[in-house]
Amino acid sequence: MKDSSTTWLTSLARPEIAAMAPYRPASWEPTLVRLHANEMPWSGGSDGSGEGLNRYPEPYHDALDDDLAAFFGVDRGAAFATRGSDEGIDLLVRAFCRAGHDSVLVCPPTFGMYAAAAHIQGASVVSVPLVRDASAGASAGFRLDVEGVLAACSPSVKLVFLCSPNNPTGNLLDGAAVDEIVNRLSYRALVVIDEAYVEFAGTESYAARLRANSNVVVLRTFSKARALAGVRVGVILAAREVIDLARKVCPPYALPQLSIDAVRAAISETAVVAMHARLDTIREERARVAEELRASPKVVRVWPSDANFLLCEVVDAASAMSAARGAALLVRDFSTSTGLSNCIRVTIGTREQNDRLVEAWS
Numbered sequence: 001m002k003d004s005s006t007t008w009l010t011s012l013a014r015p016e017i018a019a020m021a022p023y024r025p026a027s028w029e030p031t032l033v034r035l036h037a038n039e040m041p042w043s044g045g046s047d048g049s050g051e052g053l054n055r056y057p058e059p060y061h062d063a064l065d066d067d068l069a070a071f072f073g074v075d076r077g078a079a080f081a082t083r084g085s086d087e088g089i090d091l092l093v094r095a096f097c098r099a100g101h102d103s104v105l106v107c108p109p110t111f112g113m114y115a116a117a118a119h120i121q122g123a124s125v126v127s128v129p130l131v132r133d134a135s136a137g138a139s140a141g142f143r144l145d146v147e148g149v150l151a152a153c154s155p156s157v158k159l160v161f162l163c164s165p166n167n168p169t170g171n172l173l174d175g176a177a178v179d180e181i182v183n184r185l186s187y188r189a190l191v192v193i194d195e196a197y198v199e200f201a202g203t204e205s206y207a208a209r210l211r212a213n214s215n216v217v218v219l220r221t222f223s224k225a226r227a228l229a230g231v232r233v234g235v236i237l238a239a240r241e242v243i244d245l246a247r248k249v250c251p252p253y254a255l256p257q258l259s260i261d262a263v264r265a266a267i268s269e270t271a272v273v274a275m276h277a278r279l280d281t282i283r284e285e286r287a288r289v290a291e292e293l294r295a296s297p298k299v300v301r302v303w304p305s306d307a308n309f310l311l312c313e314v315v316d317a318a319s320a321m322s323a324a325r326g327a328a329l330l331v332r333d334f335s336t337s338t339g340l341s342n343c344i345r346v347t348i349g350t351r352e353q354n355d356r357l358v359e360a361w362s
């Protein structure tokens with residue numbers, strides 16, 4: 001059932017953003033000659049792309065967004081491509097949080113950009129840490145404190161960021177816990193589910209709930225499983241009202257033509273088939289490397305992972321960091337984050353790279 005009362009979303013936004021008229025860029029009519037945007041009529045001498053980079057790209061890439069909506073299985077108008085999902089996070093915070101008044105809620109240890117975007121906007125950050133369960137076996141991981149999140153959701157909280165699978169802990173959040181938060185914050189706050197790593201988990205995207213829950217926003221990216229970090233494209237999937245607000249905050253021509261083209265190629269059937277083959281390899285390596293690292297005397301614990309990285313608790317983070325560097329490998333030290341003392345995040349690389357890490361930590 002389509003949630004028909006979505007006007008609450010416009011009221012949740014910053015009033016000045018809700019009220020402002022969108023900026024109107026030069027019109028986009030590719031069949032006509034462009035003498036309306038002060039571009040040069042020829043490609044530049046250094047432009048070997050064959051694209052005609054003398055021309056601006058489509059200002060708000062509507063055609064790409066339509067294709068992305070179909071690709072991610074949401075309604076037309078429910079997808080908006082951004083410069084990485086980092087920009088998606090920033091646009092949401094700027095559209096919904098008034099400086100000095102509003103806040104975002106995060107569940108650390110988690111991705112640092114949510115808090116960074118809030119600080120830049122002058123919004124405050126409410127933290128409700130994930131609950132660390134260090135028991136052996138399948139229940140080990142970092143769980144949502146559902147009651148804690150709901151209790152901390154005062155009216156000033158506009159956005160609740162949930163990351164699933166979570167970076168840097170690697171685990172999916174429990175679906176029933178996410179549902180509970182989404183349902184109880186209905187008509188009160190947006191629940192932003194960052195699915196940067198969902199392809200590695202092989203689970204269904206939460207975007208399937210968009211039609212029923214107008215307070216759900218899903219972030220996807222081309223940077224991780226789709227192997228296009230260099231093109232900087234992410235996607236916001238949300239109710240049309242949320243997309244319209246994000247578009248108002250986003251400058252026109254934000255996505256370079258070469259990035260638009262790269263994403264079009266990445267949503268082709270052949271690219272998707274190739275991605276799935278690579279995902280299988282990453283998952284096999286993830287299991288193999290986790291098992292080998294668990295056998296190392298320098299490793300205390302390898303947390304279960306649904307992503308393309310492993311969070312490892314080591315005996316001594318400083319010496320594990322320098323052992324990795326000694327093998328010309330960069331890994332990321334999270335020992336100063338909430339609940340992560342002596343924890344290091346390791347991305348799954350090629351078999352040879354992974355072997356080098358196992359060797360360095362053996």
Ligand SMILES: *Cc1c(COP(=O)(O)O)cnc(C)c1O
Nearest residue numbers: 084085086111167196221223234
């Ligand atoms: C890597 C990452 C992103 C960022 O992605 P871009 O699309 O490259 O900006 C977003 N969220 C999480 C949790 C990430 O780990």
